[in-house]
Amino acid sequence: MSTGRPHPAPRGPTGGDTDVGGNVALARTSMRNHLRAVFSDIERIRAHSPELFANDPSTVPVRRNVAVWE
Structure with missing residues (x-):
């Protein structure tokens, strides 16, 4: 369910992109969850x-x- 806020890409503990350590199943699950939120x-x-x-x-x-001026 959407909260009305933008959904950032999944982040790992150091703030970078989620590191799945070669875990393909975890990568697929993370990407599916992210794409569901985006859609x-x-x-x-x-x-x-x-x-x-x-x-x-x-x-x-x-x-x-x-143009957006802030």
Whole structure:
């Protein structure tokens, strides 16, 4: 379930990307969990701002440059 906050990539104890130590099953599980969170966020954003998504699969979305000044 999405919390409405961005989901960062999985992090290990030192703050870097998760180190699965060659454990393929753990890597797959971590990636699946991360992607589920990302796809959940995409659906939440689509529901809130449908204009950001193409409705017709034969059209190409127009990329807009948006500058954010902080």
